[in-house]
Amino acid sequence: MTMSLQGKAAAAPAYGSESLIVCDNLVRIYQVGRIEVQALQGLDLLIDDGEMLAIVGASGSGKSTLLNILSGLDVPTAGRAVVAGRDLLAMTSAQRLAFRREAVGFVWQQTARNLLPYLTAAENVALPMSFAGLRGRERRRRTGELLGAMGLRELADRRPGGLSGGQQQRVAIAVALANRPRVLFADEPTGELDSATGDEVFAALRAANTRFGTTIVIVTHDAAVSAQVQRTVAIRDGRTSSEVVRETTIDSAGASSVIAREFAVLDRAGRLQLPGEYRSALGLKGRVRLELERDHVGIWPGVDRPASAPTEPDASEQAGDAR
Ligand code: ADP
Ligand code: MG
Numbered sequence: 001m002t003m004s005l006q007g008k009a010a011a012a013p014a015y016g017s018e019s020l021i022v023c024d025n026l027v028r029i030y031q032v033g034r035i036e037v038q039a040l041q042g043l044d045l046l047i048d049d050g051e052m053l054a055i056v057g058a059s060g061s062g063k064s065t066l067l068n069i070l071s072g073l074d075v076p077t078a079g080r081a082v083v084a085g086r087d088l089l090a091m092t093s094a095q096r097l098a099f100r101r102e103a104v105g106f107v108w109q110q111t112a113r114n115l116l117p118y119l120t121a122a123e124n125v126a127l128p129m130s131f132a133g134l135r136g137r138e139r140r141r142r143t144g145e146l147l148g149a150m151g152l153r154e155l156a157d158r159r160p161g162g163l164s165g166g167q168q169q170r171v172a173i174a175v176a177l178a179n180r181p182r183v184l185f186a187d188e189p190t191g192e193l194d195s196a197t198g199d200e201v202f203a204a205l206r207a208a209n210t211r212f213g214t215t216i217v218i219v220t221h222d223a224a225v226s227a228q229v230q231r232t233v234a235i236r237d238g239r240t241s242s243e244v245v246r247e248t249t250i251d252s253a254g255a256s257s258v259i260a261r262e263f264a265v266l267d268r269a270g271r272l273q274l275p276g277e278y279r280s281a282l283g284l285k286g287r288v289r290l291e292l293e294r295d296h297v298g299i300w301p302g303v304d305r306p307a308s309a310p311t312e313p314d315a316s317e318q319a320g321d322a323r
Pocket of ligand 1: 030032038057060064065
């Protein structure tokens with residue numbers, strides 16, 4: 001290694017030091033009787049300030065576990081989790097409560113869990129601000145602003161029972177934003193809604209993202225939400241497995257088009273999961289041949305071992321030979 005490379009390595013920022021949310025080798029093991037369930041198995045994820053991101057994955061892949069940890073409701077078994085500069089493994093219970101009231105907001109799938117049924121939409125939105133000690137006048141101004149941003153100004157005096165499912169979720173977003181959190185977490189926020197109503201809720205989440213700059217993290221088992229956000233992270237078996245990034249490009253004629261690119265995620269130990277369709281298309285299994293090229297790495301199906309004794313020693317059998 002040359003001196004200049006060494007200098008660079010020393011100056012390189014720590015993993016996630018510029019991110020709003022850092023998950024570094026996050027592990028969560030549930031103990032159920034004598035059985036251990038590994039809900040998160042070394043998950044790495046970085047989220048930038050101001051992003052709107054979806055986390056998708058099959059049922060049981062660990063999405064809710066991750067969100068519960070990031071919103072301070074649950075504590076990981078091992079690893080590092082940092083949200084808005086706060087280390088979630090090193091908080092007192094008082095700090096945890098303050099974190100949940102001030103730094104983050106959440107919206108749950110069950111519309112009924114988000115709102116108090118005997119309060120109006122406006123009263124629901126104002127409640128977290130009263131807890132935070134905001135004065136009456138400022139509280140009313142901000143309640144109006146939030147309901148307006150969610151397109152609900154006319155419905156301010158209705159109770160949840162008099163609102164549709166989509167309207168209730170939009171009120172829930174306004175409640176979650178009341179104390180100006182840095183991040184809003186939403187666990188399957190459209191799970192109980194039809195797709196047209198779900199789109200309305202996504203539009204409201206986007207409004208929160210663009211108008212207030214709130215970072216939005218949405219968890220869902222519906223892979224179709226990729227179309228609604230810039231970046232989608234897929235998790236499988238408690239680890240991040242791939243990402244889709246959507247970019248809007250504008251051609252020379254001024255027409256814009258959206259390109260979605262899929263990326264695999266390389267973990268910090270260098271492990272990579274190849275998509276199943278790639279593996280089956282080329283019959284990749286067991287050992288594969290890897291070759292480092294100038295700007296990419298090639299992967300070929302491994303050739304079978306020759307039946308007779310090889311004339312040269314097989315390099316892969318020489319333990320400790322890294323080449
Ligand atoms: P998802 O939200 O992606 O459906 P979860 O995070 O809810 O997944 O669950 C991940 C895994 O952890 C599943 O195998 C689930 O059964 C298990 N699990 C979740 N919560 C608990 C719990 N409180 N006790 C025991 N096991 C749990
Ligand atoms: Mg879940």
